[in-house]
Structures are given as C-alpha cells and as structure tokens.
Amino acid sequence: MNITYPHTIENCIGEKLIFREVRHEADGDRVIVENFVAPGSGPPMHVHWLQDEGLTVVNGRIGYQIQGQPEQFAGEGETVVFRRGVPHRFWNAGRQTLQCTGWINPANSVVFFLSAIYAAQNKSGKAQPETFDAAYLLTRYTTEFDMVEIPRFVRNVIIPITYQLGRLLGKYKHFEGAPEPLRTSPGMAVLH
Known part of the structure; x- marks a missing residue:
C-alpha cells in the first residue's frame, strides 16, 4: 500500500485523523498523528496487541478509560499513553472539538x-x-x-x-x- 504523508481520514461520526509522517526508529516505525474529535465522539473500547499509543491534548479535554478502571480525564498539555495489549478507549469529554497530537509505535498496519x-x-x-x-x-x-x-x-x-x-x-x-x-x-x- 502506497501512502503519501500527510494522509488525512475522516469518518461520519466526527473524527478526523491526520497521519503526519512516519519516523524510522530502532524499535520500529513511529507514525506521528494529529486528531480532531467532536464532542462525545471517540473510539470504543479496543486493543492494539503490538503497538503503544500516546496522545497529548492540544485543545479541549480528553476522557479515557483502561478496561476495568474508572474513567479519567486530561486537559491541554497533558499526555495519555496506552500500552500494547491493554484495552482502552478515549473520547472528547469537552464541549469544543478535541485536538491531540500523538504517535503510534511501531506503526505496523x-x-x-x-x-x-x-x-x-x-x-x-x-x-x-x-x-x-x-x-x-x-x-x-x-x-x-x-x-x-x-x-x-x-x-x-x-x-x-x-x-x-x-x-x-x-x-x-x-x-x-x-x-x-x-x-x-x-x-x-x-x-x-
């Protein structure tokens, strides 16, 4: 699959994800992302078995949850990291569009x-x-x-x-x- 970066995708429920670039690192390719999430939207509980993911809030408020744990929240300038193999979800917990920068490593598919x-x-x-x-x-x-x-x-x-x-x-x-x-x-x- 040939992708030119930046690569932008949007869905019908208010999520926009921009894959900015792929950085080649010793522990695998790291894809650099920026996302925009409408209030109340976000992916359901999911797991990536082979990848770590980090999100830093640029604007807004993110709600997130690790399976079996209580809901948590982070604001502008704060970073949330989801480790591989750990089920999690996140959503826009604010009233304005949530904007985050982040990464997924290794990028894999x-x-x-x-x-x-x-x-x-x-x-x-x-x-x-x-x-x-x-x-x-x-x-x-x-x-x-x-x-x-x-x-x-x-x-x-x-x-x-x-x-x-x-x-x-x-x-x-x-x-x-x-x-x-x-x-x-x-x-x-x-x-x-």
Whole structure:
C-alpha cells in the first residue's frame, strides 16, 4: 500500500485523523498523528496487541478509560499513553472539538487499518462499520487489533461466518493489496 504523508481520514461520526509522517526508529516505525474529535465522539473500547499509543491534548479535554478502571480525564498539555495489549478507549469529554497530537509505535498496519475502518463507517453512515468490511478487518488483523466490546460469541462465531460469506460473495475486491497481517514472533505473547 502506497501512502503519501500527510494522509488525512475522516469518518461520519466526527473524527478526523491526520497521519503526519512516519519516523524510522530502532524499535520500529513511529507514525506521528494529529486528531480532531467532536464532542462525545471517540473510539470504543479496543486493543492494539503490538503497538503503544500516546496522545497529548492540544485543545479541549480528553476522557479515557483502561478496561476495568474508572474513567479519567486530561486537559491541554497533558499526555495519555496506552500500552500494547491493554484495552482502552478515549473520547472528547469537552464541549469544543478535541485536538491531540500523538504517535503510534511501531506503526505496523495501523494507517491502513484505521483508514479502512473510517471508510467502512462512512459506508454504513454510523459508528458501526459496514458489516462485511468490519468482518474482513477484524478477521484478517486479529493478531494486531480487537474490539473488546463485541461479545465473544459474535467475535468467535458470527464475524468469521460473515467474513467467509463475504469472500463467497466477492465483497473484498476493494481490499486487494492490503498489507499482510503481522504474526507474532515465538517470544511475543498475544493476550486474546
């Protein structure tokens, strides 16, 4: 996948994400981001198994939560870091647009994955991405990302069936050339 930076994506629920650049570092490529989130919007509880993420508030107030912990808040100039393998969510907890700068390291396939999720949300016209695209992304990139609020039965049975049905119906032609999912190395634990 060839991407020119900066690369901007927007979804229909008030989120705009600009991938500013990719910096090559010893521990993997770091993608530098800037996001804008409408009041009340933000990603649901999710986990990236192989990446750390940091956000610094430029304008507004961010609400965030680590799974199983109480909600927390940060204001302008404060930084929130989400470690790999730790389910979390964040949202705009203010009345104005939330603006943050940040990074994701290592970048892996996150630019493709988030671009495809935003496109699937725009296709459905709501926060829940279009069903077949969501099934493709959550199945193909299961070693990298997970949406932990989806009930286990849906994740383990319904989504794989939907993915296979989508393959049979030819729903995934627009994903040709998608980056290969990362597989964990023998020494790396994945905590599904």
